Amino acid sequence: MDRNTFTGLFLIMIIIAGSVWLMKPSDAEIAKEKALQHQDSLKKAGIKPNPATAKLDTTVKTAAPAFDSAALKTPFGSTLAGTQKLVTLENKNLRVKLSNRGGRIYSVELKNFKTHDNKPLVLFEGDKNKFGFTFAAGVASVNTNDRYFTPSAENLTVTGKDSSTISMRLSYSATQYIDYIYSLKGEGYKVGFTIKSTGLESVVANQGSITLNWETSPKKLEKSITLDREYTMIQYYDTNEDFDYIGDTKDNTKEIADKKMQWVSFKQHFFSSLLLSKDGFSKSSLSVSTDTSNHTDIKQLKANLTLARSADGTYPLDFYFSPNRYKILAAEGHGFEKQINLGWGPLKYINRFAVLPVFDFLTKFNWNYGLIILALTVILKLVLSPLTYKSYLSMAKMRVLKPEMDEIKAKVGEDNPTLLQQEYLKLYKKAGVNPLGGCLPLVLQMPIVIAFFRFFPGLFELRGQSFLWMNDLSTYDSFINFGFTIPFLGDHLSLMCLLMTISTLIYTYFNNQISGVTGQMKYIGYITPIIFLGALNGYPSGLNYYYFLANMFTFLQQYIIKLMVDDKKIHAQIQENKKKPEDKKKKSGFGAKMEEMMRVQQQAKVAAPKKGK
Numbered sequence: 001m002d003r004n005t006f007t008g009l010f011l012i013m014i015i016i017a018g019s020v021w022l023m024k025p026s027d028a029e030i031a032k033e034k035a036l037q038h039q040d041s042l043k044k045a046g047i048k049p050n051p052a053t054a055k056l057d058t059t060v061k062t063a064a065p066a067f068d069s070a071a072l073k074t075p076f077g078s079t080l081a082g083t084q085k086l087v088t089l090e091n092k093n094l095r096v097k098l099s100n101r102g103g104r105i106y107s108v109e110l111k112n113f114k115t116h117d118n119k120p121l122v123l124f125e126g127d128k129n130k131f132g133f134t135f136a137a138g139v140a141s142v143n144t145n146d147r148y149f150t151p152s153a154e155n156l157t158v159t160g161k162d163s164s165t166i167s168m169r170l171s172y173s174a175t176q177y178i179d180y181i182y183s184l185k186g187e188g189y190k191v192g193f194t195i196k197s198t199g200l201e202s203v204v205a206n207q208g209s210i211t212l213n214w215e216t217s218p219k220k221l222e223k224s225i226t227l228d229r230e231y232t233m234i235q236y237y238d239t240n241e242d243f244d245y246i247g248d249t250k251d252n253t254k255e256i257a258d259k260k261m262q263w264v265s266f267k268q269h270f271f272s273s274l275l276l277s278k279d280g281f282s283k284s285s286l287s288v289s290t291d292t293s294n295h296t297d298i299k300q301l302k303a304n305l306t307l308a309r310s311a312d313g314t315y316p317l318d319f320y321f322s323p324n325r326y327k328i329l330a331a332e333g334h335g336f337e338k339q340i341n342l343g344w345g346p347l348k349y350i351n352r353f354a355v356l357p358v359f360d361f362l363t364k365f366n367w368n369y370g371l372i373i374l375a376l377t378v379i380l381k382l383v384l385s386p387l388t389y390k391s392y393l394s395m396a397k398m399r400v401l402k403p404e405m406d407e408i409k410a411k412v413g414e415d416n417p418t419l420l421q422q423e424y425l426k427l428y429k430k431a432g433v434n435p436l437g438g439c440l441p442l443v444l445q446m447p448i449v450i451a452f453f454r455f456f457p458g459l460f461e462l463r464g465q466s467f468l469w470m471n472d473l474s475t476y477d478s479f480i481n482f483g484f485t486i487p488f489l490g491d492h493l494s495l496m497c498l499l500m501t502i503s504t505l506i507y508t509y510f511n512n513q514i515s516g517v518t519g520q521m522k523y524i525g526y527i528t529p530i531i532f533l534g535a536l537n538g539y540p541s542g543l544n545y546y547y548f549l550a551n552m553f554t555f556l557q558q559y560i561i562k563l564m565v566d567d568k569k570i571h572a573q574i575q576e577n578k579k580k581p582e583d584k585k586k587k588s589g590f591g592a593k594m595e596e597m598m599r600v601q602q603q604a605k606v607a608a609p610k611k612g613k
Helices: 003-023 027-044 225-231 326-332 346-363 369-412 417-431 440-455 495-515 527-536 541-564 567-579 589-612
Strands: 086-090 094-099 105-114 120-125 130-137 140-143 163-173 176-185 190-198 209-216 233-238 243-246 252-256 261-267 271-289 300-308 314-323 478-486 490-494
Touching: 086 163, 086 176, 094 176, 105 271, 105 314, 120 271, 209 271, 233 271, 243 252, 261 300, 314 326, 346 369, 346 440, 369 417, 369 541, 440 541, 490 495, 495 527, 495 541, 527 541
Parallel strands: none
Antiparallel strands: 086 094, 094 105, 105 120, 130 140, 130 209, 163 176, 176 190, 190 314, 209 300, 233 243, 233 261, 252 271, 261 271, 271 300, 271 314, 478 490
16 A cells, blocks of 8 residues: 555545534434424325324323213224323332233333432333223224223232232223233242233124233433443344344334244343234334434334234233343243344354353452452463464564565565565475464454453443442543544443553554564554544453453463574574475465465566567
8 A cells, every 4th residue: 555545545634524523413403304304204194193293292190081971982982081100010120110091011120120320210201101002982082091990909009929910991881991910029020910800702803912002211311322322222133032122223113914923022232122922013113203302211212013912812011121131031932042142143152152251250359359350361371372472483584584675675666566465475485484374363363352341331230330430331431521522432431441542552553563564564554543532432441451451461461472483593594494495395276376466466566568469
């Protein structure tokens, strides 16, 4: 890469980044576009929006809707009137509030956890959250979300191994009704939920299946709303054990009719609300949207799920409101642990079968998690030390060959790069040096480095754990709060990210000294750490802490290896290799192909002027 190429690529990168930032739509423009999309969808459905109510209403309405006396005479008409009351179902882990309006779960609190600002951890709360279904009863259309149920009991607290239930009843008559039955054991994160219809065969048609409408707006629980939104999505797992998700990076809608969903999860960064049907949902319609002007709710998650009636005339389901901790989810079964993103392809297996077991082993010592990350880094560096040694040794050989390469360059000239590379390859072959020897060990280490990039941000164990000045290793440490947003950097500066960047720049400097690289390539390595400063400034301090430690231990390894490697001995060995007969030297298949390719290119270049004549 010459100076002009490097300068051009660098300017293009700046132009693209600047264009993305300058041309991004404002919050008002995004809201306007969503409103237009909503109106278009209404038109396609043949619905004319009321101009007075077309504007999005974000207020929570607690007053009962108005209805006339004729509505009271329709089937289930008496359930239109009522006052909202909450019933609490509680165990060691959960505090679940049920609302008689809709008979649904009104809020869920995980009792053993707190938000980033030490408040009760409530996954969702309020009337914006819905759960129910619509059915036809005579000429009336009944939506259970709008109806008032009758609870079977007041507040219940379950302890030990006991199990208690509360039912919410939607009555048509004394012998005809729909029950929502909630059950809870003394501990755990499972809330049993069963829908049961009694005596309504002549009132409600088509009871063979129902379509549940489940909507929620997860609340902001962590320090970084950006990471919260990045990790909040809808995940689903079908009866064929295939896992997928939508809405992680952008708003999305998906219709699924060819597969049965076993469970659907409204997943947040460290916690999830999951709905399980052992018989499966025959149809699913999923939707994720983001209101960026809302700074308390992360996203808006919706799922319409079609459920078949079981043999005993019920619709059995289970809710799970749990932390996204691998051990807890794996113990529940049903593939719940797939909610945790351990990376793609080989990265997933590295994290699952290597990193996680080592991390779990280290946690048994009850050390501070900062020390556990330190120990994990030491173990990783020791395992990779043979590759680090080979990389250093290869770069040292290239450095020793540098004077001879400069002589070849002066002799051949820079105007014939094909011939120059051909001569370099001859020199490498004679000296017994692999020019890629310094790169390959680093390439082999890259999957592990990337695996940790996925491992630490989603690691529940780091949540709320402090170390040194870092109050929470699962989020960024805001060493400096700007009070305003700086493009590329954000509204703060993370000290650990800054230290990681400085250590990477120093590492790049010493690495250039070892390899003897010159020219424009000498400066390319300094660009990546600067990019990482902006990219990782909002990422967990635990991740930046690991990268910082990795750099420090690499310095130490290289210092020790430097004491073991003598440039004079390397030079002498290279000279001995040159004296060996050609047929006794190791021939690399890759090197032979490269040499043949260079030879063909050189012949073509020499023959080109003659062909023109």
